[in-house]
Amino acid sequence: xxxxxxxxxxxxxxxxxxxxxxxxxxxxxxxxxxxxxxxxxxxxxxxxxxxxxxxxxxxxxxxxxxxxxxxxxxxxxxxxxxxxxxxxxxxxxxxxxxxxxxxxxxxxxxxxxxxxxxxxxxxxxxxxxxxxxxxxxxxxxxxxxxxxxxxxxxxxxxxxxxxxxxxxxxxxxxxxxxxxxxxxxxxxxxxxxxxxxxxxxxxxxxxxxxxxxxxxxxxxxxxxxxxxxxxxxxxxxxxxxxxxxxxxxxxxxxxxxxxxxxxxxxxxxxxxxxxxxxxxxxxxxxxxxxxxxxxxxxxxxxxxxxxxxxxxxxxxxxxxxxxxxxxxxxxxxxxxxxxxx
Amino acid sequence: xxxxxxxxxxxxxxxxxxxxxxxxxxxxxxxxxxxxxxxxxxxxxxxxxxxxxxxxxxxxxxxxxxxxxxxxxxxxxxxxxxxxxxxxxxxxxxxxxxxxxxxxxxxxxxxxxxxxxxxxxxxxxxxxxxxxxxxxxxxxxxxxxxxxxxxxxxxxxxxxxxxxxxxxxxxxxxxxxxxxxxxxxxxxxxxxxxxxxxxxxxxxxxxxxxxxxxxxxxxxxxxxxxxxxxxxxxxxxxxxxxxxxxxxxxxxxxxxxxxxxxxxxxxxxxxxxxxxxxxxxxxxxxxxxxxxxxxxxxxxxxxxxxxxxxxxxxxxxxxxxxxxxxxxxxxxxxxxxxxxx
DNA sequence: ATTAGCACTCGACCAAAGAGAGTGCTAACA
DNA sequence: TGTTAGCACTCTCTTTGGTCGAGTGCTAAT
Numbered sequence: 068x069x070x071x072x073x074x075x076x077x078x079x080x081x082x083x084x085x086x087x088x089x090x091x092x093x094x095x096x097x098x099x100x101x102x103x104x105x106x107x108x109x110x111x112x113x114x115x116x117x118x119x120x121x122x123x124x125x126x127x128x129x130x131x132x133x134x135x136x137x138x139x140x141x142x143x144x145x146x147x148x149x150x151x152x153x154x155x156x157x158x159x160x161x162x163x164x165x166x167x168x169x170x171x172x173x174x175x176x177x178x179x180x181x182x183x184x185x186x187x188x189x190x191x192x193x194x195x196x197x198x199x200x201x202x203x204x205x206x207x208x209x210x211x212x213x214x215x216x217x218x219x220x221x222x223x224x225x226x227x228x229x230x231x232x233x234x235x236x237x238x239x240x241x242x243x244x245x246x247x248x249x250x251x252x253x254x255x256x257x258x259x260x261x262x263x264x265x266x267x268x269x270x271x272x273x274x275x276x277x278x279x280x281x282x283x284x285x286x287x288x289x290x291x292x293x294x295x296x297x298x299x300x301x302x303x304x305x306x307x308x309x310x311x312x313x314x315x316x317x318x319x320x321x322x323x324x325x326x327x328x329x330x331x332x333x334x335x336x337x338x339x340x341x342x343x344x345x346x347x348x349x350x351x352x353x354x355x356x357x358x359x360x361x362x363x364x365x366x367x368x369x370x371x372x373x374x375x376x377x378x379x380x381x382x383x384x385x386x387x388x389x390x391x392x393x394x395x396x397x398x399x400x401x402x403x404x405x406x407x408x
Numbered sequence: 409x410x411x412x413x414x415x416x417x418x419x420x421x422x423x424x425x426x427x428x429x430x431x432x433x434x435x436x437x438x439x440x441x442x443x444x445x446x447x448x449x450x451x452x453x454x455x456x457x458x459x460x461x462x463x464x465x466x467x468x469x470x471x472x473x474x475x476x477x478x479x480x481x482x483x484x485x486x487x488x489x490x491x492x493x494x495x496x497x498x499x500x501x502x503x504x505x506x507x508x509x510x511x512x513x514x515x516x517x518x519x520x521x522x523x524x525x526x527x528x529x530x531x532x533x534x535x536x537x538x539x540x541x542x543x544x545x546x547x548x549x550x551x552x553x554x555x556x557x558x559x560x561x562x563x564x565x566x567x568x569x570x571x572x573x574x575x576x577x578x579x580x581x582x583x584x585x586x587x588x589x590x591x592x593x594x595x596x597x598x599x600x601x602x603x604x605x606x607x608x609x610x611x612x613x614x615x616x617x618x619x620x621x622x623x624x625x626x627x628x629x630x631x632x633x634x635x636x637x638x639x640x641x642x643x644x645x646x647x648x649x650x651x652x653x654x655x656x657x658x659x660x661x662x663x664x665x666x667x668x669x670x671x672x673x674x675x676x677x678x679x680x681x682x683x684x685x686x687x688x689x690x691x692x693x694x695x696x697x698x699x700x701x702x703x704x705x706x707x708x709x710x711x712x713x714x715x716x717x718x719x720x721x722x723x724x725x726x727x728x729x730x731x732x733x734x735x736x737x738x739x740x741x742x743x744x745x746x747x748x749x
Numbered sequence: 750a751t752t753a754g755c756a757c758t759c760g761a762c763c764a765a766a767g768a769g770a771g772t773g774c775t776a777a778c779a
Numbered sequence: 780t781g782t783t784a785g786c787a788c789t790c791t792c793t794t795t796g797g798t799c800g801a802g803t804g805c806t807a808a809t
Contacts, residue, residue, distance in 0.1 A: 108752055108754095128804095203549060206559070226557065226567065303663070307656075315648075322645050432770095434770065436771075447782070450781085450782055452773075469771095469772075470773085471772085471789095
């Protein structure tokens with residue numbers, strides 16, 4: 068059976084209606100609202116065909132149809148036209164996202180908030196690891212009796228710190244001296260610090276071995292991704308309003324998922340994606356979100372991926388708006404980060 | 409009318425039962441379960457009295473009684489014996505909260521998580537402002553074209569950073585020099601940096617005025633509490649399970665409150681409290697949480713308050729367990745922070 | 750290929766009925 | 780005087796049955 072134009076119109080009609088109302092839609096409503104010039108009976112026949120093809124389904128015999136997940140998939144792949152944000156919307160986003168930049172994580176947080184408010188779904192931002200590859204500054208600061216803080220500043224302005232233990236014999240002056248040593252090495256090398264350099268440093272300086280070892284551990288951990296990327300979520304409340312979560316178990320499950328940052332991080336960790344990707348319901352591998360959809364992308368600066376950005380919502384989602392919003396906001400964030408840089 | 413022993417026993421029975429089941433409790437159940445040696449009829453009379461006194465109320469004519477907020481209040485004030493945590497529970501808490509300490513905010517986060525898991529309510533931690541009063545180290549790190557990061561390390565090991573703009577003319581070496589200047593001043597003064605010192609510094613060094621001004625602004629902001637104390641919330645999900653939130657509007661409201669960190673911070677900001685304080689329902693001033701109860705305290709180190717710790721839950725709360733847990737966890741956190749110090 | 754007509758299905762809504770839990774009151778009792 | 784048994788009453792919750800309406804599938808006519 069082939070999908071002809073009329074079938075497509077009907078499929079689209081069912082999707083749009085269902086997305087809006089969350090109710091099954093009937094043949095009569097479609098025939099009337101999208102005035103196709105045919106009677107409900109004809110629409111019914113077509114819908115029966117669409118059901119056979121797997122694009123629609125019936126909750127019960129004799130209720131209207133709702134789109135199946137494959138229906139959504141087909142629509143998204145072959146029919147959907149991404150929303151065009153209006154000039155106003157675009158400039159609103161740009162304005163609010165570029166005002167007074169401080170901390171990169173503040174930028175990420177704000178972006179998450181805005182994206183959520185704008186779309187009415189829950190937004191997810193996976194932040195750039197505080198230090199990506201290059202360090203700009205390292206500082207050892209003594210605290211307490213026999214501890215020090217290793218403070219690392221990345222070239223993007225991210226700050227990471229880690230506490231390390233020290234042998235009692237070390238004096239503050241020694242730490243200062245070590246810091247300078249680290250930093251002179253950083254500045255000397257035009258490509259900033261790199262892992263190979265670290266290991267040569269390590270062998271060179273034996274006399275402060277313990278301290279250096281521990282500091283290097285901290286540094287390597289920071290650079291090797293030992294620090295997990297932080298996940299920001301915003302607008303969890305938006306989803307509570309969706310009728311599909313009137314069921315308490317589902318709601319609880321959803322909120323649980325949103326608190327599981329590890330899971331979320333994995334969900335979005337598809338390898339390399341420049342485009343906006345959409346995962347509908349069961350297309351997700353994690354059991355916990357098989358009733359939800361994801362719309363996500365990654366943001367990168369100078370060809371290097373910095374983090375992920377996405378939306379999570381019910382399967383009945385306005386994919387056209389969601390993907391347009393994700394795309395636009397992603398672009399803006401990229402610019403903002405580039406500027407910070 | 410006076411409250412005699414039997415009335416108290418009955419009040420306690422109603423509270424314990426209601427807290428457990430969330431259902432009104434009847435005279436028969438009480439007479440039987442707490443075998444008072446009197447008939448339900450007698451209990452009924454007593455309950456009528458308690459109702460008259462305002463300690464109990466009836467949802468509808470002829471359903472069992474439930475404790476009123478004043479009932480809870482009376483119980484909490486005059487009758488409650490705080491739970492004694494078992495040895496096992498105590499050592500469990502101690503063990504899990506003292507293992508490998510890194511970052512202070514990691515400690516706070518973990519504490520919030522444990523407290524929530526342990527009590528099954530939502531926990532709130534108001535973190536110490538990253539820099540309380542004393543700075544241990546200041547570092548200016550250049551980033552990007554004409555910006556620098558002011559990194560401040562407090563004596564507790566908290567790290568705060570703020571981005572400032574620079575005049576183009578400043579070179580990295582200048583910043584390093586300034587950092588050293590700041591720090592030599594820090595080290596020279598045994599009481600670490602203080603606000604008065606800051607202003608003298610400011611007048612002394614006119615030649616790098618712009619940079620210094622901005623750095624000092626950042627520093628003052630950090631020290632003057634310009635940075636708000638961070639609020640950590642954990643276990644919001646626990647509350648979703650409580651039957652009082654089967655009503656969707658209430659649930660939404662609750663989740664909304666939990667996202668309003670500013671509000672939360674204020675809720676706990678009662679002036680100086682060493683003891684665990686309990687606020688029941690309408691005793692709270694904020695409209696939004698008049699259907700919730702708070703159990704909270706502050707943690708301090710060496711007589712100086714560092715932050716707040718608390719639980720938020722339904723009015724029907726196990727105050728005896730909640731306050732015992734808050735107290736114990738607060739003590740542990742104080743120790744941990746002292747040790748970090 | 751389309752459509753009108755019709756019987757049928759199924760959920761939503763509503764009212765009535767009955768069960769169950771618990772009360773308040775009265776009268777009897779120790 | 781305090782306690783209790785007894786009883787009528789109240790109110791909620793659940794079940795049941797009936798009706799309504801939306802929507803379908805099928806068949807026969809166009």
